[in-house]
Amino acid sequence: MLERLTYKGHPVPYIAAWSGERLPQPGIVTAADGIAFKGAVAANGNAQGRDPNGVLWQRWALRQGDGKPEYSVVHGPRQRRAMRKLLCQVCGGASDHDAQGHLWLLEDYRGVAGWPEREVTTHPPVCNWCAPVAARLCPHLENKVVAVRAGEVVVDGVHGNLYERGRGPLPVVKEKKKVVFTSDWRVKWMLANQLAATLTNVTIVDLPGVGAREGAAA
Numbered sequence: 001m002l003e004r005l006t007y008k009g010h011p012v013p014y015i016a017a018w019s020g021e022r023l024p025q026p027g028i029v030t031a032a033d034g035i036a037f038k039g040a041v042a043a044n045g046n047a048q049g050r051d052p053n054g055v056l057w058q059r060w061a062l063r064q065g066d067g068k069p070e071y072s073v074v075h076g077p078r079q080r081r082a083m084r085k086l087l088c089q090v091c092g093g094a095s096d097h098d099a100q101g102h103l104w105l106l107e108d109y110r111g112v113a114g115w116p117e118r119e120v121t122t123h124p125p126v127c128n129w130c131a132p133v134a135a136r137l138c139p140h141l142e143n144k145v146v147a148v149r150a151g152e153v154v155v156d157g158v159h160g161n162l163y164e165r166g167r168g169p170l171p172v173v174k175e176k177k178k179v180v181f182t183s184d185w186r187v188k189w190m191l192a193n194q195l196a197a198t199l200t201n202v203t204i205v206d207l208p209g210v211g212a213r214e215g216a217a218a
């Protein structure tokens with residue numbers, strides 16, 4: 001468990017962006033094999049600067065705490081670090097783990113057959129200490145939060161704006177925020193910001209610490 005960052009007395013999630021971390025984003029152009037940042041197309045027409053999976057990533061500065069928190073904006077590099085290392089999305093420390101797996105908070109779809117097995121999420125796990133805070137701070141969880149433990153987590157997708165090949169000399173573009181699996185050819189048409197994970201071997205559990213006082217001594 002780490003100390004949570006606060007702003008004016010309110011906790012600021014580890015994955016939230018701060019205003020001082022915004023960078024100018026280059027324009028997007030169509031390359032031979034997907035999208036590229038403007039000025040980053042090789043002589044053969046292929047895009048440069050994508051990752052080994054072919055994904056282009058939104059640019060961010062790493063200056064957590066600089067400026068004002070933007071609670072509704074996810075800082076890509078911290079979200080991805082949290083997903084890869086299964087860190088708590090609120091404090092950035094280790095997420096809670098027991099014999100049933102890591103602790104995640106999901107939007108409640110218990111009416112859907114088979115849910116939550118194979119749920120795909122962009123929201124990193126949480127620790128016990130932060131679970132009540134996350135349930136309160138995350139707008140998508142309001143009044144419909146379910147805690148689960150996932151025995152297996154596979155980080156297999158990217159989330160961002162998916163572009164489509166345009167007809168003209170200029171790009172594209174249909175902005176649609178969505179998850180594309182890295183096995184899908186369309187990852188080369190994604191300006192991504194977040195990683196997505198597929199949760200399997202999932203068990204619904206009680207939400208830890210409900211009613212626990214914010215900031216209570218650990």
Ligand SMILES: [Zn+2]
Pocket residue numbers: 001088089090091092093126127128129130131
């Ligand atoms: Zn935490």
